[in-house]
Amino acid sequence: MTTKILVTDDISSAGIDVLSTLPDATVDVQTGLSPSELLVAIADADALVVRSQTTVTEQVIAAAKRLKVIGRAGVGVDNIDLEAATRRGILVINAPDGNTIAAAEHTFAMMISLARHIPAANRDLLAGNWNRKKWVGVELRGKTLAILGMGRIGTEVAKRAKVFGMTVLGYDPFLTEDRAQSLGVQKSDLDSAIRAADFITVHTPLTKETHHMIDAGKIAMMKEGVRIINCARGGIIDERALADALRLGKVAGAAIDVFESEPLALDHPLRQCENVILTPHLGASTVEAQENVAIQVAEEIVQVLRDDTFEHAVNLPSLSPRQKERLAPYLALAEQLGLFAAQLAQGAPSQMTVTYAGDAADPDGGYLTRTVLKGFFGFQYSGEVNYVNALRYAEDAGLRVQEVRESRGRVYTNEISISFATDAGSHRVSGTLYSESGPRIVELDGYPIDMPIEGILVYTRHEDKPGMIGRIGTLLGDAQINIAGMQVGRRETGGEAVMLLTVDKSVPNNVIDEIASHDGIRMVRAIEL
Template structure:
């Protein structure tokens, strides 16, 4: 008999899926205190939550029989993934269930914005008849910039095409081939923003996407542009948006998510007549709530019954011996994938993962998925996991190949990633040192040897006297300390690369300042 504890309100259809399985007891207890939760989970084989229950390390430790935690939704911020993984507890989510709901809400916001529907409705309810005041614009013939071409962004783009819109798509992993198949024009983010009549964002909130639409990019837009955010609060700089609205540099905005929720009563966004605000309703449809509840319920049952499952957010269950052997390589593989995403100049279309020596004898299936999780996690965050990583690669048009070699030229064990983008080929390689963990040992053909962790600065530059000093002085002037350095070159006076470990994360302003140093052809901030 398996006991499943449900501690948040999920759709009845999800509960019915759980209750319909023989030898399963479903215990629904919502609004528990932490003390009550610690007691209730002691005999549970599975825990099902939404966003209210905080599943911390203590809760996971108290679940002595716990095998799986199911999150009826996408985000898993309320679950301690590290603690779950250490205890061998699988965490699964339901990333697909609200895709259509979010895409439709985006379009509802866009149409409402174009035709002034909320404002006209308020006027009419107030006894006014202002036909002339609320003249709108058509979507047909307009240009929509979709920033983030994941599942939801793709669904929005498809609907926009039906409405006769031209779609500019921006995504670090959008290839020309996939853009063409969707009828989307691939563009840089600045090209998309500057050319758009409507802008909609569909990225996760990460360091790279925080304030993706800020003062600088709002200075590029047409004064007739209308901006929609049904993704994550913080992708748009709300203060900068308010300034642009007040100065009539933006024609309107529709927001479903905010930097701080619930939205404060005195927030300046509330003062604008041409702004539409909804209280985070993107996934709030009957169908979406049923979909995520059913999806997570089915996967929880699959896990308990030892059947194939989907949407694992952390490492799928391994026995103690497998964990001990594979864990260090998984850390190396994910960090290499993340590093590759940072240095990629354009969307990768082909990738070869080569396992050499001792690494070649490990479970390549897990390792390749982990490389892809690191690569795509840079952009898609919560949407990407160990199970769906290969599907993400397929949908993005990324062809993945594995190569195994018994002996390496230099290292007894190595994982290397070679990938092709529109702008050329890149290669990164790493190995394991027992005394110092994962190390980066190759970068685009240059020999490197340093820990693959922390905050890094990567540059390509002309190999000439004074370059290292110029960059060091620049960082010193910005009060950024250097903890380690590696330099690689093939010939004196040619191209060289430099990788610095620094004491804190580097802002876009810092990168822009370093880019001004004469002789630098590329500079990247990397966080691992």
């Protein structure tokens, strides 16, 4: 039977050439399909290649009777229903490295253009003027650049900034001192970085934690005349607060490539600012980047269709049938524990120990460690981390990972435990599987706890004295946050106790701060799974 590879978005011809190397394969390029036309075209396809235009819904996946793999020629997979694909056993492949250089270079082009007023001077000259004195700029050499997010793109920006003679401050929850030193970057916390910076560039994913990470309050901390660049994700910067700061002169200039709502509205306040450079989401728009992502995803699809090894699976590891049978029940547990641990951490751990006990101590448990790290680093680098490159993320972050296997766990026979330490303290979280209720936490920082690893949680460590639990509940109630479940643990009366709450909605940072400020509260975390 002929293998059909359906391509529904424009990709580089180099990618089509790679797909055509698969023997007995037909590459069917049909772009601009309506939703109903896509349902017909996908019915007999073995592979689907898209960029960002095609939306792969659950209905599309249900109509695909033979589909084995979906390839996204790019990083994000927001236009693909991952849950539906995973449920059907369909691999989703992306190209996480292909546009790194393009995005880093666009960031630097924006920074230089901002420093030297290039777009404004160009417009002025085309209008018939010759205003040399009006467009006096600043040099990058000797200036301080704060990079918020030291993933692949942030790292490439740092390398280029060092060549230009800039002092680079790096903020990233997973940036260790060793990694920072190897890059020639000064590790910094967020507030210190933005206070000291002449230029600020953001390179984080858009998450609950990073939404409006740069708001009016953060802008107020910055130097007069700071310059801000965002080529990462719309929503990281509060655009209205930025527009206000640009008009007042607090921010000397901004260069923005991505926006909370795209395309940018005609009446958007940033369009009214003279000291801003706006580009229409061009970070990955180079011939080379488009060719790289097309080739990368095409090569991966060919490997999958040949039943060969592949690297950039977003939703499934490459496991043999025997490994799948043994490890499948523990994959969800491992990833949820990793995601929990990432939100438990304050600061970057340099070492992590993952302990497998009982059935989880299978000799193939290396796949489980990848899954733990996928959850751990996926919290910060959403959409970039998969089962294969998770180990590379750990290596790049300077995180040494040790695996330990035991015959039985400390609480239950079959367990997975994650232990790590940061400058702010050490933590251990353990989980197991219940046949009917799925993954559960069974131990937290040495205290017995029994709660599903899901939903929105609030974790506290506090003095074991009357009124503490009620006080925390009252603060959440005052914020209109309902408590759905509660587990408490302690070792001795009057010592330290822990509490894990399940709540019905996200807990704002100001509520967490208010809880933390109360006497007797030693630690509080909001965790979303």
